[in-house]
Amino acid sequence: VLAPGALLAVVLAGLAAAFSAWRASSPRPLPAARPSVIAAAAARADLSPAVVTGARFALERGPGVPTRPALLGAVVGVLGVLAAFTFHAGVTDAATHPERFGQTHQAEIFLGGDGASAGPSAALTALAALRSDPRVTGVTDDRTAVAETGETRVALHTRGDLPLVLSAGRPPAAPDEVALALNTARDLGLGVGDRIPLAGEPGSGTFTVTGVGFTTIGRHNSYDRGGTVTAEGFARLFGDGFKFRSILIGLRPGVDPAGLGATPAGPPPEVAEIDELAVLPVALAAFLALLAVGAAGHLLTTAVRRRTHEVAVLRALGLTPRQARRIVVTQAGVLAVTGLVFGVPLGVALGRVLWRLVTDQWPIFHQPPVAFWALALAVPVALLIAGLLAVGPGRALSRLRVADVLRAE
Numbered sequence: 001v002l003a004p005g006a007l008l009a010v011v012l013a014g015l016a017a018a019f020s021a022w023r024a025s026s027p028r029p030l031p032a033a034r035p036s037v038i039a040a041a042a043a044r045a046d047l048s049p050a051v052v053t054g055a056r057f058a059l060e061r062g063p064g065v066p067t068r069p070a071l072l073g074a075v076v077g078v079l080g081v082l083a084a085f086t087f088h089a090g091v092t093d094a095a096t097h098p099e100r101f102g103q104t105h106q107a108e109i110f111l112g113g114d115g116a117s118a119g120p121s122a123a124l125t126a127l128a129a130l131r132s133d134p135r136v137t138g139v140t141d142d143r144t145a146v147a148e149t150g151e152t153r154v155a156l157h158t159r160g161d162l163p164l165v166l167s168a169g170r171p172p173a174a175p176d177e178v179a180l181a182l183n184t185a186r187d188l189g190l191g192v193g194d195r196i197p198l199a200g201e202p203g204s205g206t207f208t209v210t211g212v213g214f215t216t217i218g219r220h221n222s223y224d225r226g227g228t229v230t231a232e233g234f235a236r237l238f239g240d241g242f243k244f245r246s247i248l249i250g251l252r253p254g255v256d257p258a259g260l261g262a263t264p265a266g267p268p269p270e271v272a273e274i275d276e277l278a279v280l281p282v283a284l285a286a287f288l289a290l291l292a293v294g295a296a297g298h299l300l301t302t303a304v305r306r307r308t309h310e311v312a313v314l315r316a317l318g319l320t321p322r323q324a325r326r327i328v329v330t331q332a333g334v335l336a337v338t339g340l341v342f343g344v345p346l347g348v349a350l351g352r353v354l355w356r357l358v359t360d361q362w363p364i365f366h367q368p369p370v371a372f373w374a375l376a377l378a379v380p381v382a383l384l385i386a387g388l389l390a391v392g393p394g395r396a397l398s399r400l401r402v403a404d405v406l407r408a409e
Contacts, residue, residue, distance in 0.1 A: 036060045038334075049314060050323040054330025057303045058338075065306050070299035074335045077292020078343025078382065079350065082374055084285035086351025088278060090358070090369035095275040100365045101268045102165040102181075102214020102223045105140065105248035107257035108265050113244045130249060130260065131161070138162040138250035143234055143242040144218045147198040154184060154198065155221035158234045162250050165365050166213030168192050175232035179211035182363045183224045200237030207233065214365065219244055223268055224363055270362070296335045297389045300328055304393040311397055312405035325394035332386035340382055344375070 036059035042052045061067050094100045109126065130139045140160025147154050156178070164171040164179060169192035172179050178198070180190060190196055194209045207229070215226045220243065229237075249262055257264045311324055352368055359366040 034060070048323065048326070049319060050326035051330050053310070053314065054327040055334055057307060057327065058299075058331040058334035065303050066299060070295045070335060071338055073295025074292050074339030075342045075346075077288050077295070078339040078378065079347040080288030080291075080343075081285045082344055082347025082371065082378065083351035083354065084281040084288065085371040085374035086348050086369050087354050087358075088281035088285075089371040089374075090351075090355035090367070091274055091278050091281065093367055093369055094359075094364050095271055095278065097367075098265075098267050098271065099163075099165055100367060101217075101270060102365065103217060103265065103268060104138075104162045104165065104250060105216075105265050106251040106255075107249040107260060107262035109247040109249070109260075109262045111245040111247065126247060130247065133260065135252055135255045135260070136249055137252055140216075140248040141231070142216055142218075142246045142248045143231075143238075144220065144244045145200060145234070145238045145242050146220055147200045147237055149188065149196055149198050152184075152188060154180075155215075155218055155226035156198075156200075156234065156237070157216045157218060157226065157228050158231050159228050160248065162248060164211070164213065164215075164228055166211040167365060168213065169209070169211030172210050172228060172230050172233065175230055175236055176205060176207050177210045177230065177233065178207040179213065179215070179228045180209055181215045181221070181223070181225050181227060182212060184226060185209070185212045198237060201241065202239055203237045205233075205236055216248065217268060223270075270364075274362070274364070292339060293385060293389070296332065296386065299335065300332055300389055300393045303331065304328065304396050308397075308400065308405055312400060312402045315400060315402045316406065321398035324397040324400065325390075328390040328394035328397060329387065332390040333383065336382040336386035340379060344378055348375070 036056060039052060039055040039059055042055050057065070057067075059067060059071070098104075127139055127141055130136050138161035140162045141158060142160065143158045145156060147156050159171060159179075166179060167182065169179065178196065180188070180196075185191065188196065190209050190212075192209055192212060195206050196209060197206045198204060214223050215221065215228050217223050218226065220226070234242075247262075248265070249257070249260065251257065251260075311319070311327065315324065348371075351371070355369050356366055358364070
């Protein structure tokens with residue numbers, strides 16, 4: 001990846017430089033710069049000359065002044081930063097919410113396997129005690145066994161009080177209904193409303209798919225494979241038998257599972273995998289922010305050098321040093337506002353689209369990410385950076401030697 005990428009970067013940079021050199025050496029005269037609609041509107045509104053001139057410098061092409069690349073850089077920078085932090089918000093949300101992987105319980109009590117458990121009466125007593133405990137939000141008597149449909153084996157879990165995370169449809173409610181995990185439904189080519197024959201031991205039957213989403217992680221299945229049926233539907237297929245039996249417990253925040261005689265439910269292994277992605281969007285955001293700052297700073301510095309004579313004429317007509325600094329501040333502000341107006345909505349949309357692609361391929365339950373702090377700080381940070389970038393060029397214009405510039409012209 002690194003070697004071809006480095007070679008491609010060198011080739012693309014060389015081609016761009018060759019094209020720029022060909023354009024620069026072309027004998028054709030450069031077309032006249034189009035007047036900016038915004039700058040013209042500012043002039044018609046009778047705004048101060050400094051504001052009008054700053055808007056012109058930011059939006060109208062001048063001799064050797066790359067306004068379009070700077071505007072594009074500002075938009076791409078803001079867009080990339082918002083997209084990266086929106087994507088990062090999705091990664092962080094998934095890494096801290098196991099329910100995005102269908103796991104809605106925080107504790108578990110293992111009762112037994114291969115049909116042997118602590119006994120029906122003990123299980124019912126434990127379930128009744130947990131349901132009446134104010135620290136508990138929900139309980140599921142999770143029995144697991146494997147059914148077959150054709151040549152495909154489907155690990156089935158029983159539904160309880162805990163919510164079932166689905167991306168389509170609803171949880172099963174009748175003995176002949178089933179909710180399938182996403183990848184199992186894809187492998188079988190089934191969707192909501194389809195019928196599926198299931199054979200257990202000793203029973204069998206045809207079930208209607210009422211939902212597609214996620215199921216409890218078991219010893220025979222991951223969160224995206226298998227299915228969920230009602231307790232009656234499970235008994236229809238397996239009678240009183242099961243492979244494994246556990247009590248899944250949903251807890252209120254801050255409750256210690258040990259106080260209920262339960263063990264904490266560990267996060268799905270995929271949580272650690274997706275958590276490793278968290279640093280990549282942040283690094284990309286930093287790079288794109290640097291790109292935007294570099295483009296804006298280059299434009300401000302170049303404009304001061306290349307358009308000095310225009311400012312000198314204005315100074316000769318009565319423009320004060322403070323107003324000269326205001327030209328650069330306005331120019332930087334227009335760049336920042338342009339980047340914000342186009343970059344913020346496009347960045348949020350792009351970040352959500354990228355996160356949607358990840359959740360569809362992983363799969364993860366899609367929760368539209370919101371980068372709250374990035375959105376809240378985008379405007380003040382962008383304007384602050386623009387103001388800081390304007391300090392140096394503004395000071396240079398305020399100290400301009402008007403007579404020397406005009407004499408040279």
